[in-house]
Amino acid sequence: MFTGIIEETGRILRFERGAKGAQLTVSASTVLTDTKIGDSIAVNGVCLTVTAMSHDTFTADVMAETLRRSNLGALSHSASVNLERAMPAIGRFGGHIVSGHIDGTGTVTGLRQEDNATWVTIAAPPSLLHYIVEKGSIAIDGISLTVATVTDNDFAVSIIPHTGTETTLLNRKSGDQVNLECDILGKYVEKLLAPQKTRGITMEFLSQHGF
Template sequence: MFTGIVEELGSVAGVVDLGDAARLTVRGPLVTQDVGHGDSIAVNGVCLTVVEAGDDQFTADVMKETLDRSSLGRLAVDDPVNLERAATLSTRLGGHLVQGHVDGVGAIVSRTPGEQWEIVTVSLPPGLARYVVEKGSITVDGVSLTVTSVSDHDFSVSLIPTTLKLTTLGSKGVGDLVNLEVDVIAKYVEKLVATGERA
């Protein structure tokens, strides 16, 4: 479990194509300070399990399911990535409950700069709009954000200077892909309501 508060802007150190999987090595001096085999680290919002760690970097295996459902398969050496270690029971919940299980991939539709912030609009894959509400939470490339507006095909968020500076969202351009995770509570509510209707 994560909070969507990015701890570090890391970078890809290596990618090995394994056919139906990939082995990803990521540089991240902060998140690797106390990392061990089997620990979880979110990379651009995708929960990965550490299989090797050392020298300010860690390696994780990425299976086909994850490659198909996220943008991790498009990463190349030196690409920047958002990193967050798994939350503990003493972690401040500064964002919202994030699983690191990507629901779909969107694309940046537009960026509208303001004096101190920027409004970014992102496309929504089919079927996800019903889980996104104005003033609700959504995770974009591992960053917990508040939705400022939503339609059937896209949503907008406002990025503060800190988010623009310390995450990949500050450098993503129109057309770039981002991993999306909707609020898991909305999915549970939907299932409970549907189950209740059938009872």
């Protein structure tokens, strides 16, 4: 599990495609501390398993499904990426529950400055906007952020200077794709309530479930 609090940015050193998957090598420093082969590191919010490492790089395999769901396949050599180690059991929970399992991608449509903050607007498909709520949480390229506004076509977040400095988000421009992971709590609630969709929420159902 991750929290969406980015520890550092790294750079893509090598991206080798296979028949359907790929292998990725990234330069890093902070996230390699105490890391060993088999550990998980989130790269732009994508949970990857370290398969090889040196004092300043790590390598991970990327499966075909990950390439389909995320923007990893579109990254070029030397591209900057957000990095976060999996949260230790004794760590602080500074963001929100981030699994590292990307739901899909959105497209940056605008960046606007407002005093010390920068508004970033991202268009997303209805299947993802369904789970995005105002003042809820969203992980954008692995960054835990609060949703400021939502429309039928897009949503917006407001970025403080520290987040802008420590992550890659403000290096994005209109038209760029970003990885999106919606708040997992909403997905669980929907799944649990799915049997009730046909008959609605009744007083009997609420009573049976402790309400």
